[in-house]
Amino acid sequence: MIRPQIIESEGKPEYAVIPIAEWRRIEALLEEIADIRDFDAALAKQERRMTPFEVTSAILDGTSPVRAWREHRGLSRSDLARAAGMDTPRLEEIEDGTQRATPAALRRLAKALRTHPEGLTT
Secondary structure, three states: OOOOEEEOOOOOOEEEOHHHHHHHHHHHHHHHHHHHHHHHHHHHHEEEOOOHHHHHHHOOOOOHHHHHHHHHOOOOOHHHHHHOOHHHHHHHHHHHOOOOOOOOHHHHHHHHHHHOOOHHHH
């Protein structure tokens, strides 16, 4: 551990002098802490939620986004269909890609899945 040189004024510590290399190391750490705080603040301001790894992985493997989110949330098709105000066959068509969801249906699905509509499209 580096011991700083303490300069006193009227018997009280006034300054601490440290080697420049130590100051540069401290300065770099302070900058890193500031960057982390800035990043955390930016995340807190984001309206979009991050997508869990399991959902992203499933989508990249070819699963429809609606199905990936449904399975991540542990919902059956009938549970999600009911929560989104649609019938199960319609949800099945959306998940299988044989039918496209309307913007209104995407909003209802997103609300039921607790995500954003743009995250449900490919």
